[in-house]
Amino acid sequence: MLTAFNAAHGLDRFPINVGLVAQEYSKSVFPDEPITLVEGKNFTGSFEGALVRNPIKPKEWGIFYNSGLSSKGRINFTLAHELGHYLLHRALVINEISCSKTDMRAWDSEYGKMESEANEFASFLLMPLDDFRAQTKSWKVFRIRDFAALGTRYESSTTATILKWLEITTKRAMVVVSKDGFIDWSWSSKPLLKSGVYFRAKQETIPIPDKSLAAKGPSEISIDGEWLPEGVWADQEEVFETALFSDFHNQTISLLIYPNTPPGYQR
Numbered sequence: 179m180l181t182a183f184n185a186a187h188g189l190d191r192f193p194i195n196v197g198l199v200a201q202e203y204s205k206s207v208f209p210d211e212p213i214t215l216v217e218g219k220n221f222t223g224s225f226e227g228a229l230v231r232n233p234i235k236p237k238e239w240g241i242f243y244n245s246g247l248s249s250k251g252r253i254n255f256t257l258a259h260e261l262g263h264y265l266l267h268r269a270l271v272i273n274e275i276s277c278s279k280t281d282m283r284a285w286d287s288e289y290g291k292m293e294s295e296a297n298e299f300a301s302f303l304l305m306p307l308d309d310f311r312a313q314t315k316s317w318k319v320f321r322i323r324d325f326a327a328l329g330t331r332y333e334s335s336t337t338a339t340i341l342k343w344l345e346i347t348t349k350r351a352m353v354v355v356s357k358d359g360f361i362d363w364s365w366s367s368k369p370l371l372k373s374g375v376y377f378r379a380k381q382e383t384i385p386i387p388d389k390s391l392a393a394k395g396p397s398e399i400s401i402d403g404e405w406l407p408e409g410v411w412a413d414q415e416e417v418f419e420t421a422l423f424s425d426f427h428n429q430t431i432s433l434l435i436y437p438n439t440p441p442g443y444q445r
């Protein structure tokens with residue numbers, strides 16, 4: 179659908195212009211209930227986006243993103259998430275769905291089925307798997323800066339790009355988002371999870387390790403990455419970390435790559 183759409187509008191395959199796709203696609207496929215407004219909105223509070231029924235013409239819809247968002251990738255991901263709600267959930271919506279920052283990273287279906295569905299939709303819309311695999315296939319080292327560059331290709335957020343990779347990789351890897359020295363949330367790849375490595379940051383207060391790059395602050399090493407010895411991120415394993423320090427909500431993102439073989443398997 180998108181390939182045809184982009185050809186018809188003379189657009190490049192990437193990045194996906196979600197605002198345009200939302201309006202044109204809904205108008206042609208659901209002409210009785212189109213999306214007629216895509217706009218930034220000054221949300222007070224913590225909302226990042228919303229799908230809203232037109233109060234005057236209730237069959238029409240608007241999708242909004244937080245106009246305080248400065249990154250194009252975050253805006254585009256938010257719009258894609260709201261388009262997901264429109265396509266999947268609009269029949270269930272009375273007036274509007276408002277989505278928080280937490281909703282935007284809910285990949286865990288236990289958190290909320292509708293939110294994780296909207297995120298999955300956004301992820302596949304912005305970063306189709308065939309292209310995503312082709313882009314990352316030859317990578318030998320996994321650093322945040324390369325995911326940030328991929329985020330620019332797809333106009334998706336760096337975090338969403340890393341989460342996409344964690345979904346499909348055979349590596350033992352994890353993203354850790356921290357704030358004020360404590361883990362806010364983390365996500366492990368399936369192979370890492372299988373070897374029993376994860377943080378329960380929702381249940382416990384977990385400080386980031388003193389000797390981690392995340393704790394040391396921005397430097398060239400945090401960009402290039404470093405193998406940190408046993409006892410920093412893991413008791414029995416070295417871990418390769420790169421870290422990104424974001425002004426946005428003072429977040430620090432660490433990408434952790436663990437050895438392919440968990441320690442219990444070593445002979």
Ligand SMILES: [Zn+2]
Nearest residue numbers: 277281293296
């Ligand atoms: Zn949502």
